[in-house]
Amino acid sequence: MKKKEFLDAKENALKSLENACDKKKVDDGALPLLAIINTMEGFYTTSSCAGRIVLLEIPQIGDKRGATFLGIWHRTIESEELATASKKATQGLLWLLAQAPILHIGVETLPLAERMVKTAISCGFKNSSIRSLGKKIIIELCSTERLDAPIGKDGCLFCDEKQLCLIVEISNEVIERSQEKLARLTEKLEKIGDFP
Amino acid sequence: MKKKEFLDAKENALKSLENACDKKKVDDGALPLLAIINTMEGFYTTSSCAGRIVLLEIPQIGDKRGATFLGIWHRTIESEELATASKKATQGLLWLLAQAPILHIGVETLPLAERMVKTAISCGFKNSSIRSLGKKIIIELCSTERLDAPIGKDGCLFCDEKQLCLIVEISNEVIERSQEKLARLTEKLEKIGDFP
Numbered sequence: 001m002k003k004k005e006f007l008d009a010k011e012n013a014l015k016s017l018e019n020a021c022d023k024k025k026v027d028d029g030a031l032p033l034l035a036i037i038n039t040m041e042g043f044y045t046t047s048s049c050a051g052r053i054v055l056l057e058i059p060q061i062g063d064k065r066g067a068t069f070l071g072i073w074h075r076t077i078e079s080e081e082l083a084t085a086s087k088k089a090t091q092g093l094l095w096l097l098a099q100a101p102i103l104h105i106g107v108e109t110l111p112l113a114e115r116m117v118k119t120a121i122s123c124g125f126k127n128s129s130i131r132s133l134g135k136k137i138i139i140e141l142c143s144t145e146r147l148d149a150p151i152g153k154d155g156c157l158f159c160d161e162k163q164l165c166l167i168v169e170i171s172n173e174v175i176e177r178s179q180e181k182l183a184r185l186t187e188k189l190e191k192i193g194d195f196p
Numbered sequence: 197m198k199k200k201e202f203l204d205a206k207e208n209a210l211k212s213l214e215n216a217c218d219k220k221k222v223d224d225g226a227l228p229l230l231a232i233i234n235t236m237e238g239f240y241t242t243s244s245c246a247g248r249i250v251l252l253e254i255p256q257i258g259d260k261r262g263a264t265f266l267g268i269w270h271r272t273i274e275s276e277e278l279a280t281a282s283k284k285a286t287q288g289l290l291w292l293l294a295q296a297p298i299l300h301i302g303v304e305t306l307p308l309a310e311r312m313v314k315t316a317i318s319c320g321f322k323n324s325s326i327r328s329l330g331k332k333i334i335i336e337l338c339s340t341e342r343l344d345a346p347i348g349k350d351g352c353l354f355c356d357e358k359q360l361c362l363i364v365e366i367s368n369e370v371i372e373r374s375q376e377k378l379a380r381l382t383e384k385l386e387k388i389g390d391f392p
Contacts, residue, residue, distance in 0.1 A: 093362075129325035130325060133326070147345070149346065153359075158359045163349075166289075
């Protein structure tokens, strides 16, 4: 990819990010990391999630398209919040997901892509990789903590209050670890400045 | 990487695979796909799992090192098998995992890596990517179906028999979809032969 094409793509990505920020569509938790990556030469962020807890209702096993979001939290939660959200359930399987941060980054060159992936892995984003080498080089930074648990069916939870608290505790740990890792990578990239 | 180095690495990988097969350490379900990839010019497999259901006991939240495997099945299971395996649980959290297939492949060149990743994605291995560009190019083929669910604590299951059956049904679906995708990719690669 030519330098000018890369810089144009970066400019567009930064404008999109600014718009998304104005509309409060970007997770606050990811902003410091996005800011530092976007100041680095040869990189721009294209999408991000700082980690989240999601309550989903899926009409039938495997029918993800028919899924309804009953709750999305980009922070730790109380089990009462989950219990309240689950009252909106009607029919189908209730899934609780706790998802680690995920970032997509456009990169100018392959050596830079490799450096960033290695740096992210060293900060705990062990599932990081190069996703595309086509017209644009895109890398994905992601860590491995997660919970994907069916917790109820047809409006009824499988577990009692005590067990629900424990599942919430586990989900919250995914969020806490996510925040630690985001901070660790942000600090590391701040120290590095630009890759040589 | 030079041609000779690649061919030496491929020779070593094929020997290791043969040894692992002799010791019954390779999942039968992955063998047809491994065989076709290893006949292709520019590729050799380095590790594989055809998808599995795992019952784990973890002493404390996050302590994966202290985890004990109470059951590993590379096939669909009956809920009685899970119930029996869970009777071995003593202390800590019981997790049920259903994991999609994962393959690691050494590749001679970047264009070939990209071709294989794209082909895998088109056959449903949507989480496929280039994992390493260092001395060796390594790609990972992986799909997205999974279940990572805490299902009990200190030897007691959270859910009753009916709910356990449902969770087993979901896990079995991960395995069934895994097998379909492995077959689809095997068939596609057989048709392609070698990438031009």
